[in-house]
Amino acid sequence: MKLQISTSLALYSVLEFAGNPKDPISAAEIAAKYEVSTHHLAKVLRELVRAGVIESTRGVGGGYRFAGNAKRLTLMDVIELFEDIGDRAAGREPGASTDVGQALGAVLAEIDEIAKATFRSITIDTMLKLIERQRGARRKMRAQPKIARRA
């Protein structure tokens, strides 16, 4: 499963904003952190604002803020703003209407359904907890002496 760049940028951005709900973050900060063009990111952020997921704040220290409900908004909600994942319409690819193509299509559709169910089941709040757990695990790993890690 590979998401389009715009979709990934949207997810990064939403998680950054939701992780810092009080402080506006500028597009330039996000662009620098994820090493992407500000121009491309601006388009993504406009779409997120239009969908009501984030809101822009003007003035000194302005930027964008999370405006959704982190316990309700799922990864799928964000993804669907940018692409239709698992859109493998039968007959679209060469050979898809053959017996072999249909059998292969059934397997690919199975994978797509699992991916979609996963994205639908994970809220932004759950992702923030997962990020925090991973940070904690990394901190714990760094705190261990190198010799213990090798063992």
Add this chain to the structure above:
Amino acid sequence: MSAKTRKEPPVPTQAQHPDSAIRVRPVEFGDLDRVIAIDSETTGITKTDYWYELFHRYGASRSRQRLFLVAEAKGAIQGFIIGEVRDWEFGSAPCGWVFGISVHPGARLAGIGTRLLEAICADFRHAGVDQVRTLIARDNSLVLSFFRSQGMMAAQFIPLEKDLR
């Protein structure tokens, strides 16, 4: 009832129970009517015989391996959870399995599901296992989201099935 077959209930509107007002305990015979009612309301199917049988196997003859817990709040049963320790399925080390959980639609968003899961996980640890698993229909976003919010991730196992008709 099982997490696998439960239909998606309406979005809850109440969230009134402080966490401390929730009491989780083993099921008793007198709780069954309420358990059956909660299950019936959330799945749309009343399965009285199934629940009496389940009580016989998991409630009355409770052991460290088989667990059937209920959550009380506001003087009534508001939810339940059922699970067991399963040993060496396809070579998998013993682990805890949750195969049923439900909270009354009017009592959701109050931490009852979390308390039930925490309680059964504590019992699983007490039984000597350090992993918990469950199986949910992939269109059951409500229950899937709940387990995800509790830190559960995709397992090393893939469920498979075949139509036998």
